[in-house]
Amino acid sequence: MPFSILKSPTDFLEQVIPVPEADALRAYESWWESEGRAISAAVDRAGTPWLRMHDRFGRRVDDILFPPDYWRMLKQGYRAGAVWRAFDGGSLAAAYRVGYITGFYDTGLYCPYTVSLSTAVPLDKYGTPDLKARFLEALLRRDESVWQGATWMTEIRGGSDLGANVDTAARQDGDRWLLTGEKYFTSNAGAEVAVVAARIEGGKPGVRGLALFLLPRFRQDGTLNYHIRRLKDKIATRSVPTGEIELRDSEAYLLGKPEWGIYLILEVLNLSRIANSVASVALAQRALAEALVFAEQRVAFGKPIIEHPLLRRQFEKHLATLQRAFALAWESVKLADAVRAQTPPYGDAFHLCRLVIHLAKYYTAEVAVQAAKWAMEVNGGPGTLAEYGVERWLREAMIVDIWEGPPHRQILDGLEVMERKGAHKLLFDHLNADPAELEAMDARIEAHLALPQDEKEAGSQELFEALADFTARALAAQPA
Numbered sequence: 001m002p003f004s005i006l007k008s009p010t011d012f013l014e015q016v017i018p019v020p021e022a023d024a025l026r027a028y029e030s031w032w033e034s035e036g037r038a039i040s041a042a043v044d045r046a047g048t049p050w051l052r053m054h055d056r057f058g059r060r061v062d063d064i065l066f067p068p069d070y071w072r073m074l075k076q077g078y079r080a081g082a083v084w085r086a087f088d089g090g091s092l093a094a095a096y097r098v099g100y101i102t103g104f105y106d107t108g109l110y111c112p113y114t115v116s117l118s119t120a121v122p123l124d125k126y127g128t129p130d131l132k133a134r135f136l137e138a139l140l141r142r143d144e145s146v147w148q149g150a151t152w153m154t155e156i157r158g159g160s161d162l163g164a165n166v167d168t169a170a171r172q173d174g175d176r177w178l179l180t181g182e183k184y185f186t187s188n189a190g191a192e193v194a195v196v197a198a199r200i201e202g203g204k205p206g207v208r209g210l211a212l213f214l215l216p217r218f219r220q221d222g223t224l225n226y227h228i229r230r231l232k233d234k235i236a237t238r239s240v241p242t243g244e245i246e247l248r249d250s251e252a253y254l255l256g257k258p259e260w261g262i263y264l265i266l267e268v269l270n271l272s273r274i275a276n277s278v279a280s281v282a283l284a285q286r287a288l289a290e291a292l293v294f295a296e297q298r299v300a301f302g303k304p305i306i307e308h309p310l311l312r313r314q315f316e317k318h319l320a321t322l323q324r325a326f327a328l329a330w331e332s333v334k335l336a337d338a339v340r341a342q343t344p345p346y347g348d349a350f351h352l353c354r355l356v357i358h359l360a361k362y363y364t365a366e367v368a369v370q371a372a373k374w375a376m377e378v379n380g381g382p383g384t385l386a387e388y389g390v391e392r393w394l395r396e397a398m399i400v401d402i403w404e405g406p407p408h409r410q411i412l413d414g415l416e417v418m419e420r421k422g423a424h425k426l427l428f429d430h431l432n433a434d435p436a437e438l439e440a441m442d443a444r445i446e447a448h449l450a451l452p453q454d455e456k457e458a459g460s461q462e463l464f465e466a467l468a469d470f471t472a473r474a475l476a477a478q479p480a
């Protein structure tokens with residue numbers, strides 16, 4: 001693969017997978033080149049959203065204010081199909097391809113599309129006909145009037161241990177529920193509708209007591225259904241309004257059965273983690289492109305630095321890693337498409353999908369961090385300067401590493417699905433790899449799973465890293 005392919009996300013996609021809507025993606029990419037890049041850089045630098053809590057007459061309005069260009073940028077992706085394409089022919093892959101282009105230009109902007117998709121899919125799957133009629137059509141619009149979704153789980157005591165830390169209470173009131181509590185990290189605050197994790201009053205403790213609710217921005221009487229306490233000032237994803245939300249007897253609607261709550265929450269997380277993987281690879285490609293553009297023009301020791309053997313070798317290695325990371329991320333997309341209709345209790349294909357999602361989230365986020373760090377190095381001193389924007393990719397990469405569950409969550413949940421569902425066996429049946437290598441990896445995992453609990457957890461990162469790398473290599477070597 002030539003280095004030049006790094007400069008275009010559509011070129012890269014076409015090189016590695018079939019892209020039926022390539023013309024539309026090229027048009028979207030052209031818009032980014034002609035207008036979007038400048039808007040995105042300006043928003044990152046000085047255009048983050050802010051909150052107007054009251055109107056001039058003292059009424060609570062909780063309006064989030066953006067520079068007008070932000071809206072143009074945001075609506076481009078919705079029009080291009082970041083959400084509706086997942087329902088037009090039924091393939092999540094088409095929506096994730098739009099996400100790849102977005103992620104190359106603005107990792108943060110991919111967040112609203114991701115959480116909107118992660119709202120629309122469970123609503124479509126688990127919502128009543130009445131709920132779908134009220135909310136789904138608006139989330140799938142292809143014009144300016146499109147509604148946005150959001151996924152709010154995390155509370156102030158921490159996001160990893162939802163079973164212990166979600167205190168938001170849900171009380172039934174006829175065919176609706178009333179939610180009271182606070183959400184501490186709420187991306188896309190201001191969304192017209194969100195999916196929210198809450199604890200059914202009098203239910204079981206821990207994760208088994210959680211359920212998933214659909215929560216509109218406005219009550220049926222037209223007043224605000226949730227309040228935005230503040231927006232956070234973040235190192236990256238600066239275009240996204242990530243806030244803190246207060247729920248006070250907020251009207252909500254149960255999705256699926258109450259006892260399915262944690263499974264539905266995990267389904268939402270699965271969709272977002274796949275998007276995180278797609279975004280991480282796109283971010284890595286962008287960082288490498290920034291390195292390439294500089295390396296072609298910076299002259300040192302008598303020639304452009306790209307012509308020095310050491311730097312060329314480093315480029316080759318990063319490009320190969322990018323291809324492996326993409327192969328792993330894309331496998332999670334394909335598997336998710338295959339199990340999209342499955343509901344609890346899930347079958348083997350779902351457990352395999354879950355393992356690959358954990359591997360992909362873990363592996364691709366690290367690839368993004370390393371690519372972004374190296375791109376800064378290649379750019380030397382200018383790489384550290386905010387005016388050139390290369391440093392931005394390292395800031396963005398640190399967010400994709402942490403949100404949707406930091407590395408430890410992927411490792412330990414991955415370990416659990418191997419231990420309880422034998423997902424590694426399903427993976428080895430799925431991969432087209434050297435039988436001797438498969439056998440060796442299987443033996444290593446089995447030996448690890450037999451360790452005492454503390455030892456098993458303590459050493460799990462090395463095992464998971466090795467399995468992710470093994471899987472990515474095997475997938476990159478087989479046709480997409």
Ligand SMILES: Cc1cc2nc3c(=O)[nH]c(=O)nc-3n(C[C@H](O)[C@H](O)[C@H](O)COP(=O)(O)OP(=O)(O)OC[C@H]3O[C@@H](n4cnc5c(N)ncnc54)[C@H](O)[C@@H]3O)c2cc1C
Binds near residue numbers: 412
């Ligand atoms: C910009 C941004 C936007 C976000 N938007 C949303 C959103 O829209 N909706 C939402 O629900 N959440 C959102 N989050 C929250 C995010 O999902 C959490 O930050 C993440 O899940 C980690 O939770 P935490 O920050 O509370 O860290 P904690 O869970 O408190 O973890 C702290 C540290 O301890 C480690 N750790 C915890 N448990 C273990 C263990 N068993 N073994 C080893 N290490 C462990 C973690 O890896 C981490 O390093 C957002 C976060 C950010 C940064």
